[in-house]
Amino acid sequence: MKPKVLAIIPARGGSKGVPRKNIRELAGKPLIAWTIDEAKKSKYITRLILSSEDSEIIEVAKQYGCEVPFVRPMELAQDATPGIDPVLHAIQQCPDFDYVVLLQPTSPLRNVEDIDGCIELAIEQHANFCVSVTESEKSPYWMYTIKNGHLDPLINQDKIAIRRQDLPKSYVLNGAVYVAKVNALVQEKSFLNRNTKPFIMPTMRSFDIDTELDMKICESIIMNS
Structure with missing residues (x-):
């Protein structure tokens, strides 16, 4: 039997790096719309909802066909609110699903193949958790802290590799699909x-918008693709 999948787009009104970023226009439509449009194409998502306390974000999401079954309580929309809390709240409001998918609106370049690929991997491998990652641009094997005025390797190695291709591949969370x-x-x-x-x-699809520069980079990628 096909599992029931709840997809949640969390989008609060307060954002420091890029004010009102969730509804800022990016290449012709609000930032949040890029995520809504791709999620709606999914062959696995049973129900797509928005979690927000902000009336303007809620209206924009509805315009693009995203369901808003509740208004997020203000205490779950603060700067210090742990990211998992709105997800657990949404699960309580919308029970009886087998899987939950978190789609942050700050990943506008992530497409439906990425969304469905991550869900498919979790289902096929009977995994409790699956998250999207991308290969890290800078290797942690070349990273240091400074102790007593000297460089101290973040990862202890017998010999420092000179060439990148000699290093083990490392990956970072890209924030696109959980x-x-x-x-x-x-x-x-x-x-x-x-x-x-x-x-x-x-x-190329792993940009996470946190600054004005991120907005410019993503816009340029979309406009030139």
């Missing part, structure tokens, strides 16, 4: 543990 079995997420209260499966995405 998938979990609902019962496992309610228990763990995190998408990340030692059993989380990685879904690898290309760097």
Whole structure:
């Protein structure tokens, strides 16, 4: 039997790096619309909802066909609110799903193949958790802290590799897709543990908008693709 999948787009009104970024126009439509449009193409998502406390964001999401079954409580929309709390709240409001998918609106270049690929990996491998990652641009094997005025390697190695291709590949979370079995997420209260499966995405689709420069880069990529 096909599993029931709830997809949540979390979008609060307060944002520091880029004010009102969730509804800022990006290449002709609001930032949040890029995520809504791709999620609606999914062959796995049963129900797509928005979690927001902001009336303007709610109206924009509805215009683009995203369901808004509740208004997020203000105490779950603060700067210090842990990211998992609105997800757990949404699960309580919309029960009886097998999987939950978190789609942050700050990943406008992520497409339906990425969304469905991550969900598919979780289902096929019977994984409790699966998240999207991309190969890190800068290797942690070349990173240092400074102790007593001297460089101290972040990762101890017998010999420092000179060429990048001699280093093990490393990956970073790109914030684009988070998938979990609902019962496992309610228990763990995190998408990340030692059993989380990685879904690898290309760097070009892994931009996470946090600054005005990120907005310009993503706009340029969209306009020239």
